[in-house]
Amino acid sequence: MNHEQLKKSGLLEQYVLGLTNREESQLVQDVLANDPEAQKEYELLKEELGGYAESYGLEAPADGRPARTAEDFEELDHEMVIAITNANRSLKRWRLALSAVCLLLLGFSLFIYRQHRQVQSDLVTERAQHAQDQNSFGIELKHLHDEAVDLTKLSTEEIPVDNGLILLHRLAGHDLALLDLSHIEPLEEGDAYYIFLEGGEKSKPSLVIRQQDLHHLHSLELGKSVDTLKIFRWKADEHPPSLRLPEDLIAGLSLR
Numbered sequence: 001m002n003h004e005q006l007k008k009s010g011l012l013e014q015y016v017l018g019l020t021n022r023e024e025s026q027l028v029q030d031v032l033a034n035d036p037e038a039q040k041e042y043e044l045l046k047e048e049l050g051g052y053a054e055s056y057g058l059e060a061p062a063d064g065r066p067a068r069t070a071e072d073f074e075e076l077d078h079e080m081v082i083a084i085t086n087a088n089r090s091l092k093r094w095r096l097a098l099s100a101v102c103l104l105l106l107g108f109s110l111f112i113y114r115q116h117r118q119v120q121s122d123l124v125t126e127r128a129q130h131a132q133d134q135n136s137f138g139i140e141l142k143h144l145h146d147e148a149v150d151l152t153k154l155s156t157e158e159i160p161v162d163n164g165l166i167l168l169h170r171l172a173g174h175d176l177a178l179l180d181l182s183h184i185e186p187l188e189e190g191d192a193y194y195i196f197l198e199g200g201e202k203s204k205p206s207l208v209i210r211q212q213d214l215h216h217l218h219s220l221e222l223g224k225s226v227d228t229l230k231i232f233r234w235k236a237d238e239h240p241p242s243l244r245l246p247e248d249l250i251a252g253l254s255l256r
Contacts, residue, residue, distance in 0.1 A: 192236035
């Protein structure tokens, strides 16, 4: 490249401003070294740019300061690349840290969401069980109310016997009676009372009451076929004979 080509290319102005790369700077330096005219133009251009800078209050570089070569600019470029690389690494670390924090927050949010859903499910289940229990309680209460015994309809029959008084408590509308033998004299040792419920030709001992049981109430299921209640006295350890003697009969009562 000669002086004219350098002038037309505009590299000289860029070289003065420090905007050329290494190859372009080397090319300009070769022309300046071999062409005095180009060197003069370079000096003139340098002065003009210096005057322009001074007119705007810019200070020109100190005299004797060496001009930066292409190698200097390459070193500056290298330093800039390293600085940018370090900045990118730091930025990458921050991005990784922020990503980890976001993942933790996402996991915590999912945990809270699942806990909330579980609590809602447990609450719905508890409410359903409560409603079911309340409904069952209402049904059971109604059932108990329907089966409740009206004690105002309870009647007591008194059966006088030789050794005391036998009480028979009966409830109207129910085939159930309560036998009370607590008002008769105590049994002799080894004796027991045999309670027979008879209906038609059927007869069987329903209860065997010993001395220790005299003060209890004894329930009797009368049934529709039962029409007679008889109480005999025998030995507790003996099977009652099929032939019941009149002297063994303590009491007899018609239930109809």
